Amino acid sequence: MFKQIFEIFKSDSLYEQALAECHEMLDIDLTMFKASIQSLRKSDSAEIDIDIFAMDKKINEFERDVRRKVMTHLAIGGKEDIGSGLVLVSVVIDIERIGDYTKNIYDLAVNHPKKLDGGAVEEKLADVEKISFDLFGESIDAFKNQDIEKARSLMGSYKENISSQCDIITNDIISGKVGDIEVGKATSVALYARYLKRIAAHSRNLISSVVNPFERIGYPE
Secondary structure (H helix, E strand, O other): OHHHHHHHHHHOHHHHHHHHHHHHHHHHHHHHHHHHHHHHHHOOOOOOOOOHHHHHHHHHHHHHHHHHHHHHHHHHOOHHHHHHHHHHHHHHHHHHHHHHHHHHHHHHHHHOOOOOOOHHHHHHHHHHHHHHHHHHHHHHHHHHHOOHHHHHHHHOOHHHHHHHHHHHHHHHHHOOOOOOOOHHHHHHHHHHHHHHHHHHHHHHHHHHHHHOOHHHOOOOO
């Protein structure tokens, strides 16, 4: 769906600016995601070389600006552009939410005294972490290039490889099946798995806009 209206974005100055801002938001999100993982999983001090809170504020500013540009265009233009405007406004919400969840991961790192190890579920956690990060990076590429086939392929990997695995980690901890983790670490692992799942879900929503009409964004093709 989004590919069909991509030329509209490129041909109108306001839409072109709004789309460029979405792309910049995604790049900021990816930088935040990488830094937050490094802080939580590789560092005992939670120190990072970026100001993640300033970057989050920048994403929020971009979201408001994208909405403003879409609203202005629709107020001036015709009804035929309403669909494209709705798609872009929907997409920017997912991009903003990814930024929020990367900030949540960093907050977790700040409040966890040492780098986080998953104990008995470490292998599963590391797999989900890598798949989620790779999915987001590949989703950015598919969205920027409006690559329908790549988007279709990526959408198919979410439920089995990320969603269900995150649920297994969280449910095993809640049910007491993971016995080698103290309470603080268990809580952190469960929260981290949930944040990864939500980032992956918003990544899926993003790329679903490439292949689906507006009403099916976030759902299978």
